[in-house]
Structures are given as C-alpha cells and as structure tokens.
Amino acid sequence: xxxxxxxxxxxxxxxxxxxxxxxxxxxxxxxxxxxxxxxxxxxxxxxxxxxxxxxxxxxxxxxxxxxxxxxxxxxxxxxxxxxxxxxxxxxxxxxxxxxxxxxxxxxxxxxxxxxxxxxxxxxxxxxxxxxxxxxxxxxxxxxxxxxxxxxxxxxxxxxxxxxxxxxxxxxxxxxxxxxxxxxxxxxxxxxxxxxxxxxxxxxxxxxxxxxxxxxxxxxxxxxxxxxxxxxxxxxxxxxxxxxxxxxxxxxxxxxxxxxxxxxxxxxxxxxxxxxxxxxxxxxxxxxxxxxxxxxxxxxxxxxxxxxxxxxxxxxxxxxxxxxxxxxxxxxxxxxxxxxxxxxxxxxxxxxxxxxxxxxxxxxxxxxxxxxxxxxxxxxxxxxxxxxxxxxxxxxxxxxxxxxxxxxxxxxxxxxxxxxxxxxxxxxxxxxxxxxxxxxxxxxxxxxxxxxxxxxxxxxxxxxxxxxxxxxxxxxxxxxxxxxxxxxxxxxxxxxxxxxxxxxxxxxxxxxxxxxxxxxxxxxxxxxxxxxxxxxxxxxxxxxxxxxxxxxxxxxxxxxxxxxxxxxxxxxxxxxxxxxxxxxxxxx
Numbered sequence: 001x002x003x004x005x006x007x008x009x010x011x012x013x014x015x016x017x018x019x020x021x022x023x024x025x026x027x028x029x030x031x032x033x034x035x036x037x038x039x040x041x042x043x044x045x046x047x048x049x050x051x052x053x054x055x056x057x058x059x060x061x062x063x064x065x066x067x068x069x070x071x072x073x074x075x076x077x078x079x080x081x082x083x084x085x086x087x088x089x090x091x092x093x094x095x096x097x098x099x100x101x102x103x104x105x106x107x108x109x110x111x112x113x114x115x116x117x118x119x120x121x122x123x124x125x126x127x128x129x130x131x132x133x134x135x136x137x138x139x140x141x142x143x144x145x146x147x148x149x150x151x152x153x154x155x156x157x158x159x160x161x162x163x164x165x166x167x168x169x170x171x172x173x174x175x176x177x178x179x180x181x182x183x184x185x186x187x188x189x190x191x192x193x194x195x196x197x198x199x200x201x202x203x204x205x206x207x208x209x210x211x212x213x214x215x216x217x218x219x220x221x222x223x224x225x226x227x228x229x230x231x232x233x234x235x236x237x238x239x240x241x242x243x244x245x246x247x248x249x250x251x252x253x254x255x256x257x258x259x260x261x262x263x264x265x266x267x268x269x270x271x272x273x274x275x276x277x278x279x280x281x282x283x284x285x286x287x288x289x290x291x292x293x294x295x296x297x298x299x300x301x302x303x304x305x306x307x308x309x310x311x312x313x314x315x316x317x318x319x320x321x322x323x324x325x326x327x328x329x330x331x332x333x334x335x336x337x338x339x340x341x342x343x344x345x346x347x348x349x350x351x352x353x354x355x356x357x358x359x360x361x362x363x364x365x366x367x368x369x370x371x372x373x374x375x376x377x378x379x380x381x382x383x384x385x386x387x388x389x390x391x392x393x394x395x396x397x398x399x400x401x402x403x404x405x406x407x408x409x410x411x412x413x414x415x416x417x418x419x420x421x422x423x424x425x426x427x428x429x430x431x432x433x434x435x436x437x438x439x440x441x442x443x444x445x446x447x448x449x450x451x452x453x454x455x456x457x458x459x460x461x462x463x464x465x466x467x468x469x470x471x472x473x474x475x476x477x478x479x480x481x482x483x484x485x486x487x488x489x490x491x492x493x494x495x496x497x498x499x500x501x502x503x504x505x506x507x508x509x510x511x512x513x514x515x516x517x518x519x520x521x522x523x524x525x526x527x528x529x530x531x532x533x534x535x536x537x538x539x540x541x542x543x544x545x546x547x548x549x550x551x552x553x554x555x556x557x558x559x560x561x562x563x564x565x566x567x568x569x570x571x572x573x574x575x576x577x578x579x580x581x582x583x584x585x586x587x
Contacts, residue, residue: 022331023315024382025345029418030364030453031067032375034060036081037366038153040356040376041090045097047129048359052366052376055086057106061130062376065451073122073132079106080115084168084227088153093196094161100124102132103163103195105153107145112171115145119155119165121195140201141193143186147171150227158192159238159258162205164221165191166228166242174247174277175269180224183216188268190228190242192221209263222256224266224286229324230303230354234258235361241319243303244289246272251301252289253321253332255339290339291332300324302352302365309361311412312381320344320363320379322352329379362453378453381413391473391487394458394552395495395515396580401438401473402493403466405516406446406552409436409457411475413482415450422447427460427551435476438462446551460552465489466519492518492528492575496582497553502570504587508560509542510534512584517544517554517574528575530556534586535568537561560586 031052039053050062057076061068079087089105096102101123109115123136145151150168158164169179169188180188193202210216231242238258244266246252250273254266267286270278274292293299304321319332327350332341351368356376358364363379392399394406401407414434415421421432427444429435436443436459443459457475465471472484493516500513518528526544533539539558547553556572565586572579 021314022342023312023318023344025329026380026382027345027347027365027377028380028450028453028455030376030378031062031065032373033067034366034374034376036086036368037353037374037376038086038088039090039354040364040366041092042357042359043092043096043102044359045092046359049130050356050358050364050376051090053087053090053104053354055088056081057087059087059090059104059132063130065454068130070131072130073104073134075104075106075134078108080109080111081107084149084151084171085115086153088151089155091155091157091163093157093163099196101136103140103155105155105165107151107153109145112145112148115148117141117143117145117151117153117167138201140195141165141191143167145170145187146177152225152228154228154230156231156233158233158240160205161194161196162192163195163202164231164240165193166225166231167191168227169225169268175226178269180226180268181265181270183210183220183223186217186219188223188225189220190222190225190231191219192262193219207261209261221262222264222266224264224268224270226268226272228303229301230321232303232305232355234306234319235308235357236306239306241303241306241321242266243301243321244268245300246292246295247277249273249275249277249295250292251295251299251323252292253301253303253319254287255290255334290334291330291341293330293341298325302354304355304365305357305363307361307363308357309363311360311362321355322365324351324353327352364453380453391485393493393495393516395497396493398493398495398580400488400490400493401461401465401471402490402516403461403463403519404546404552404554405461405493406550407443407459407461409459409473409475410455411457411482412455414455414457414475414477415448417448418450420447420449423551426547426549433478437474437476437481438465438471439468441465444551458552463519466491490516490577492516492577494530494572494574494577494579496570496572496579496584498582498584500553502584502586505557510558510560510586512556512558512570512572513547513550514554514556514572514579515552516579517556517572520546526554526574530554530572530574532556532558533571533573534558534561535564535570537564 036055057079058071059073085107087106091103119141121138125131150171152166152168154166169175204218227245240256242254252273307315322329327347329345354366356364431445432448441462446458474484496514503511530544542557571581
C-alpha cells in the first residue's frame with residue numbers, strides 16, 4: 001500500500017506558507033552500495049520507484065526501500081567512463097507508465113578525439129517493469145566531443161513535453177573552440193527537441209527561438225553554457241533552473257521562467273558568472289545568473305530542485321543545490337524580482353554528484369565516496385519539524401487507530417538512527433529521544449524506524465482514547481514537539497499480522513496474532529466479541545488477550561475447524577468490524 005499519495009492535496013494548502021527562516025538541514029541515509037551515482041530519477045508512475053544512474057554504465061532500481069540486485073539497464077559494454085565521461089543522464093517521458101520507454105545520455109568511444117555523446121531511447125521489458133531491453137536502443141542524437149571533459153549529460157522533459165538536453169562546451173579550458181558562442185555547434189547549449197511525436201529520430205518544436213534562422217541551429221534553445229551539471233524544472237511553476245560549472249572564478253545558477261521564448265545567451269566564454277572572462281566585456285549584453293558564488297579554492301556546482309514536497313511547509317519554493325567539491329548546500333529563493341541565497345549545510349569531504357526528487361517531491365542527493373562507491377541521501381530537517389502524515393493500523397495499513405492497538409505513525413524529522421531502534425521491554429515511554437502523544441496521553445513506544453529515508457514510530461495506542469471520535473497525534477523528539485495530525489478513533493480495527501504465522505496449541509487449538517481488537521476489560525481480556533473465520537468457517541473463540549511480550553499485539557485462541565489445514569484465507573471480526581482477509585498457513 002502506497003501511503004504517500006493520500007495527503008498530497010495538502011500541497012495546495014501549504015504552498016503559500018511564509019518563509020521566515022532558512023531551513024536547517026541534516027542528511028538521512030536512503031541507500032548505499034552504488035558505483036559513482038550521478039543521477040536520481042523518479043518515473044512518477046505511482047510505483048514510488050527510484051532509478052539510480054551509475055556513471056560506469058548501469059541504472060539500478062530502488063523499490064520498496066530496497067535496491068534490486070539486478071540492474072534495470074547495463075550499458076557498461078557501450079559506455080566509456082571516468083573523469084566527466086560515462087552514463088550521465090536518464091529521463092522518463094510524460095505518461096511513462098503507458099509509453100514504457102525512456103531516454104539516456106552517455107559517452108562512447110576510446111577517448112577524445114574518438115569520443116561522442118549519445119542520446120538514445122530504450123524500451124522497458126514486456127515481461128518485467130524493472131528491466132529494460134538492452135537490445136532496443138534507438139539513437140536520437142550523436143554529438144562529437146573534441147575533449148574528454150565538459151560532456152554535461154543531463155536530460156529532462158519540460159512542462160511542454162519536449163526534451164531538453166544540456167551540453168558542455170566540448171572541454172579543455174577556456175572554451176578554446178569558442179563553442180559557447182558558436183551558433184552552428186550543439187556544444188555549450190541547451191537544446192530542445194521533440195522526441196515523442198513519432199517522427200524518427202526527432203523533430204524541432206516550431207516555436208524554438210531560432211527556427212528559420214540559417215545562422216543558428218534549429219535545435220538550440222539557449223546558448224553560452226560551459227558545463228551545465230544538472231538543471232531541473234520546478235514541478236509546480238515550470239520554471240527552469242540551470243547550474244553551470246565555472247572555469248576558475250564563479251559557479252552560477254541561471255533561471256529561465258516558464259513561458260520564456262528561449263534564445264537566452266548566458267555569456268560563456270565571454271563572461272563567467274557575474275564577471276568578465278574576457279577583459280573589458282559588456283556584461284549587459286548577456287543574461288546574468290540569479291546567483292553565483294566565488295570558487296575560493298576548488299569548487300564545482302551541482303544543480304538541484306525546487307522543493308515541492310509537503311513534509312516541510314516552510315521549504316516550499318526553495319531551490320536546493322550543492323557543490324561537488326566542497327560539500328556545501330545552499331537554498332535559493334525568489335521574492336518578487338529579488339533573489340536571496342543562504343548556505344545551509346557543509347559536509348566536508350562529501351562529493352555531491354546529483355540531486356533528485358522522489359514521487360512525493362522530497363529531495364534526495366547522491367554522494368561519491370573516495371573509493372568511488374556512493375550513496376543516496378535525503379534532505380531532512382536538523383531539528384524536528386515533525387509532521388505526522390498518517391496514523392495507520394500496523395497490520396493492515398488502514399488509516400485510523402483503535403485503543404490498545406499497534407499503530408504506525410509516519411512522519412519526518414523523527415529519527416537520527418538508521419534501521420530499527422526497539423524498546424528494551426514490551427514498550428517504552430521514550431525511545432531514541434522520541435515520545436508520541438495521543439492528545440495529552442503518552443503512548444507506549446515499541447520501535448523507532450528509519451528505512452530508506454522513510455521514518456515512523458510504532459506505538460501501542462493508549463486505552464484511554466476509546467471514548468473519543470478523533471484524537472490529535474503529536475511526535476516529540478528531544479523535548480521538541482512537532483505538528484499534530486487528527487486520527488479517527490475506531491472502537492475496533494481488527495487485522496492479522498501476515499508475518500506472524502499462527503501457532504498450534506494443545507487440543508487442536510490455534511493461536512493467532514493481530515491488532516486492533518478494541519478495548520480491554522478490567523481483568524485484561526478483550527472487551528469486544530472477537531471471532532476468527534478460517535477458510536469460510538466461523539470458529540469457537542477460546543480466549544482473547546494482549547500479548548505479554550509484544551506491545552499492541554493481541555493473542556486470539558480458537559478451536560481449529562475440522563478438516564482445515566495448509567494455506568487458507570483467515571479473517572477476524574471484532575466489535576462488528578471485519579479485518580482484511582489474509583492467507584495463512586496453518587501449522
């Protein structure tokens with residue numbers, strides 16, 4: 001069950017949140033074990049998968065918080081990698097779920113001058129959505145590369161449905177071939193082509209700015225770029241942000257608002273950022289970046305994304321980006337016609353190679369480690385901007401809460417640890433600095449978890465909420481409480497734990513484990529009438545009680561129906577409420 005979509009409509013309510021302070025950030029580990037990750041892409045097809053591009057030539061899939069062992073696509077036999085070469089970009093077209101093809105950008109050859117950038121289309125396997133057909137390549141565009149660096153490599157579909165391709169100036173230093181200002185080369189440009197029209201290999205959008213001008217190539221959208229290492233479109237406004245790596249003075253962020261007619265000249269190699277690269281240049285002749293920063297030692301900007309998630313209201317509209325060499329992170333905002341920027345985090349020794357968005361708009365980034373292997377991390381709040389976004393039955397995943405039930409409270413800014421932190425006993429009043437409140441009643445905490453950047457607290461809901469219709473749930477971390485979420489209180493919300501198989505007891509009895517069976521009597525037994533239905537047969541209930549060792553879990557003892565064995569459907573009725581039916585193997 002994918003829980004993140006249930007509250008996406010809150011975005012429309014929080015986009016106007018006032019940005020009074022700059023975020024204070026912390027990194028949260030999502031996954032490791034990658035070989036030089038350089039791109040993170042979500043197909044935004046409802047599967048919540050992430051596709052991680054490795055510079056050495058593979059694309060891996062992260063699904064259900066786990067990295068699949070087999071690659072989505074392996075192009076290592078085609079790709080030349082190392083330095084600034086390799087498999088560098090991935091883009092999914094609009095309506096990817098139906099189209100089932102995608103685009104990559106890689107370099108091939110033996111090294112300059114035998115070096116080429118290839119933009120190609122591949123198809124997804126007809127039998128496995130997590131595998132691509134390596135024999136399905138259709139080459140869209142091939143660009144000769146005169147040097148081994150400045151290959152750029154990004155691909156992105158704009159809100160207009162066209163493919164944008166950022167190209168470097170061809171390499172070396174100082175743009176010796178003057179590619180950035182040469183209108184008859186595709187190097188040093190932002191290209192815009194139509195690859196989804198069905199015409200092979202592509203067509204030129206009729207509103208490209210230089211169509212009909214014989215002095216400029218039709219595919220060019222903008223020019224004057226040195227090496228645009230990552231650009232992105234704001235998923236709400238359509239605005240384009242381009243991070244362009246500088247020569248030896250300035251790193252820059254360029255901005256192009258939605259609806260721009262194109263034709264922008266960013267000035268390389270006459271200007272570098274907001275300074276002249278050629279002495280005595282006319283800065284006013286070119287479009288200046290909205291932000292640049294001095295290198296002050298080795299620097300290399302890595303472009304990011306505008307935040308459009310809903311975990312952090314105060315982050316809305318902030319463009320997050322970083323620096324590959326220094327491990328610095330910035331936020332950039334526009335207020336009217338004015339721009340402001342702030343350094344937010346510095347992780348010395350972290351090579352920040354790429355940013356990405358997950359399906360819900362939360363921001364991820366990739367880092368290289370010194371040996372070349374890498375990891376994917378998520379940006380989170382340094383202090384708990386805890387915002388529980390869903391309170392669900394731990395066994396069924398259904399929204400709501402029942403007194404005494406094991407309940408998952410999902411949120412952000414909860415845990416500094418990776419994996420599980422379990423209570424030393426059945427429950428704990430506080431665990432890993434975390435408390436959970438149902439109104440003014442503290443819940444018993446069973447575990448705190450953080451897997452793949454997905455954070456939650458597992459609790460035993462207080463019995464005292466039984467008389468309420470709704471209850472406000474709040475997460476507290478290190479003494480600081482976050483926002484609240486209102487959860488429906490159900491008299492009973494029965495569900496069986498499919499991962500806890502039934503146990504055989506003496507005398508032909510079976511023991512099932514579930515949650516949400518409702519309130520308890522004074523002697524600790526289930527107050528509600530609880531009955532199991534096994535393979536369509538209603539059973540006799542022998543006992544119903546809370547587990548002595550597992551918080552929020554109920555034990556239900558029943559008499560085994562005659563002749564029933566093996567894998568059978570099992571359901572529970574408690575207080576008139578029916579559980580989801582699960583298949584369980586009877587011992």
